[in-house]
Amino acid sequence: MKLVDSLRENNSILIAQNANSWEEAVKIGTDVLVQSGAIENRYYDEIIKTTKEIGPYYMLMPGVAMPHSRPDAGVIRDCFGITILNSPVKFGEEDHEYAQVLLTLAATSSDAHAEVAIPQIMELLDDEENVDRLISAKTVEEVLAIISNAVEK
């Protein structure tokens, strides 16, 4: 499923969010997907549990995290969300383990979602300026435009 379509469908673009901890930051992203009926509440619990066990296994690059868990952790349908925080939140002990942009991902199977949407995320993040653009975006439409421009090749 295209990244942009999923974000529209789930109304899951949240900008200028405040979070005092990484758990809060993740919850902002999962709550909106629970509201849209794409995942169950326990998906959040699973992400938190695993993070506490092995650390933030979903850091894509400094500043960007992709919180997600397994298909059997309460995923109802493939979906994406993007949460942009007003300021970065620490996710782990290392210096580079912080995030201001969170791409919440939930997939019903290991392949389906990954093969289509992941390359789009990669394209988005390939241009490092896109992360800055996302952080400075003032509206949801702006965020959609940044993503569309990045993945449209």
Added chain:
Amino acid sequence: MIKLLAVCGNGMGTSTMMKMKAKKILDSHNIECQAENCSVGQAKSIVNNYDIVIASTHLIGQLKAKESTTLVALKNIMDVKEMEAQMMAVLKK
């Protein structure tokens, strides 16, 4: 030909990304490669079938490999430069 395995916690998004990045790097160096990805649970039993196994520093500790397989731990899984530097160091041997 280099056989490469990218490993992440769930065997979906993150390892797919690493696999794609690694393949791109090897292609740019004209090194033929067969790349796959899987979860850390699945990886444990197949690690020794590969020349290079890449995973984040968080998960690499769960994998044990024989001498013929090199484990590459990445701090930053999206960082092409880190991946390239580590992989090239391995391949030079």
